[in-house]
Amino acid sequence: MSDLPLIQADRAVEPPAATTTRGRGRRLRLLSGTDRVVITLMVLLPLLLVTALVWLPALATVALSTTDWDGIGPLADIDFVGGRNYGDVLTIYPPFVPAVQHNLLWLAALFLVATPFGMFLAVLLDKELRGSRFYQTALYLPVVLSLALIGFVWQLIYSRDQGLLNAVLGTDVDWYGDPGVNIWAVMLASGWRHVGYIMLLYLAGLKGVDPSLREAAAVDGASEARSFFRVIFPVLRPINIIVLVVTVIESLRAFDLVWVVNKGRNGLELLSALVTQNVVGEASRIGFGSALATIMLVVSLVFITIYLVTVMRGEDR
Amino acid sequence: MSTGTLTRPPAAQDARPARRRPTPQRVVLHVFLAAVAIGWLFPVIWSVLTSLRSYEYTATHGYVSFGGWTIDNYVTAWQTAEFGKHFLNSVYITVPAVLLTLFLASCVAFVIARFNWKINLVLLGLFTAANLLPQQALLIPLFRLFTQVPLPAFMSDSELLYDSYWGLILINVAFQCGFCVFVLSNYMKALPRDLYEAAMVDGASIWRQYWQVTMPLCRPALAALATLEVTWIYNEFFWATVLMRTGDKFPVTSSLNNLRGEFFTDNNLVSAGSVLVAIPTLVIFFLLQRHFVRGLTLGASKG
């Protein structure tokens, strides 16, 4: 199968002898003093950086969510308001519920449509095809563009009065403005990018599959679809997890696109856009925005934990 | 990990695709893929076409028309947004950030992959999760932090982490480390452990094991990650606009905003700017494409 010009399939030489936990203590003792210092530094420096620039600010955000700070002046002036911001978010902030719905919709669309389509294309491209490199490049192209650029590119197509779509179809649908339509229009643009990303990740996974497996399946006379689902798909568990996580994260963090279109308003509310509206920019409702951010952090952490637990279970196997 | 894959030196010759008669199935497949590919390319082609037309023409005749071809938009975009200067700024930020990310991430990944300590999972979790947190949520504390950390004047004329390339590089590294640690540790775990046993017999220190045994084997993964990271960090402009105050130091992606007028936006001009901004990532993608898929082979296995 390795007659594809682009990729030489990488194959395992030998599965490594399972490393047992019994060997741990012994190995540690074998480390010299210098080694220990080196190991400590290798872990500590990056850890410090990530802690200082990501985790501590995250904790500070949680703390700020109980204040009504406007981001100006000394911290000593901050008044604590307890859970009022959370109460406001849930009761009198109209964009919150739509934002949650849109995030879920986004997740569903990527998960049910874009991701499977990307995987399907990867399977097709995994065959011996001429022109495969062209197809891959075309599909992958949107991934290297920034989402802000993608928002603009699609604006040229979706614009109600000057866009290509309405001009060609002879319609006057308000693709970016009609709150019933625009979320779908934007998700299409987002999916356009997501498919390429998933296709590439999955293709990478497929290239790693031992050809003998396929041959075995082929000898069995199983149909192509059956052999994929019964033999290949289970083997690709690590890549499946990555694809799953990437999908969840992309839909939670989805931001740039709606921000470029209309700053996440009028049918395009997303949690990340609400956080930005409140925290960044002139509005400077730091306390309130931090409460939204904290909600987002918690939701992210739920998914992150699920993911880590899955990975751990895989490790224990 | 019960299984693993390993990059080995590429087979000396790529076997040519066997010539065979096109079966109807193949034809259908090609037609389908070609249609999808063209559909995928279309929005990009459309913006390139738009960028090549004069605003006066399209304003009068609409975009679904033929004529008004010009390259003036590119000239104007380049000059108005001062792309030359801002491209350089992007290089100052992207290159060190990518190198540092790969270096630090590979260090952590090496420790995680090399040893079987319980704490490794916590580490992996800390790093991976950090990559997933919503960035906007962290802005205000970070901004405060950045305005409090002094830098010597020779490092930044702002004398603070705020409004300096150093600050931008560090923040990008901190956010991107997670993904790289994740990918690299998976990749490294798939390397046979005998390598280390052998190295230890030779008396190689941990540092030499990392630098001379593991890293050379990780080249494909590093190349793939470098491509992705260049794309991501280059395209990143949120941090640049909120943690910088000097317009002349902005990277090229945020200088694109200069083309969007306060009262007037010429779509054709912005298209030209967008194409210019996208070119470096496209070039890098084409250059490194062959490493790409291979490097991402994330320990997928033969079961």
Place this chain on the structure above:
Amino acid sequence: MSRPRTQAEYLARLVPSSVAGVNRRTLLAGAAGAGSLLGTGLLAGCGGSDSGGSDAKTVSMGSNASDPTPKDVLAKLSAAFKTSSGVEVAINTVDHNTFQENINNYLQGKPDDTFTWFAGYRMRFFAERGLAGDISDVWGKLSGFSDAFKKASTGDDGKQYFVPFSYYPWAVFYRKSVWQQHGYQVPKSLDELTTLSNQMKRDGLVPIAFADKDGWPAMGTFDILNLRINGYQFHIDLMAGKESWTSDKVKKVFDTWAGLLPLHQPDALGRTWQEAAQSLQQKKSGMYLLGLFVAQQFNADEQDDIDFFTFPEIDPAIGAKALDAPIDGYMMARKPKSEANAKKLLEYIGGVDAANIAVKTDPGTLVANTTADTSGYSALQKKAAELVGSATEIAQFLDRDTRPDFASTVIIPALQQFIKDPKDIDGLTNSIENQKKSIFTS
């Protein structure tokens, strides 16, 4: 890479700052090391080298003038200022959108000595929070500004913090040729406006062009209706959070608007104002309520074809003399490196020479200084200046007259909600009022 700066200034700054800076920097490192992530709040003086600029020959300016013409105006101003004073202006241009979004952080970080900004609530807010420098003594040397402009430059403490430079009125714009062709007359009342609009519909035109994709253009419509129905003082009080949004007065504004909405271009939420303006330019719509900048969407040979009228009277007791005319200008940072140079620059900008440069360079602007030579104005500019001159009260525009958090996180979504569904006015005003209470009490 670095801000343009002369070597002399660099050296002048370097010496005292490195001497004076040691203690504080050590202190800072200690504070950071103590693990207090947010530190002790704002440093007393973030400008690390403020002591060094006394005899420096530069002054810095943070500018949002990223469009070519305003940028050109500023470049010419700074060149002329250098000739007259010998002081070099280092201009730090950031695109207007980013500049505006980051203003809070910008002013708390290391702002330039002077910076571009607008009159209104936000200017007074910065003054109150100590983020802007008092320039009352500069005003002592300025002449040629009307009282309305001086008032617009004054903070809540009675001191001046702002030098007005240019402004633009909001009005209803139309193409003379279209109106002549159909024989339309300028409406004098709301009824006449409605009649005219219906006639336009019959003539196959969209009566009132409309767009609100960016969220702010609809504020102009709300403002003008509120000014016509409830008057200027109510507008100011409503914006200051003193009046209730559930009052009948506010509901009447929305009711009136709901009556006019069918005469507006449909699907406004997906359209940018540029696209709406182009529908006017392409003679597809009859009129458009917008700022004077709408003229930029017209070709050079069409400029003479643009005309406007101020929004007609709704309540005779209130009249039609108030309008939105946002003022742009300049402010000084709280601790400029060289206060003397910064004030010199602001004085120059407020002077007649600077205004004359602007008139000559930017045909789209109206200068604030009344002593400027405005013989170069186009007919449209002259008429606009007269309109503002005859106004009894000048509002700054909704998002400049109220808290920015209220404007951007409450009003924009609310107005878009109204445009989407103009029927549920009670629910809408309740929602606004609830959020207003939460924001204004904090």
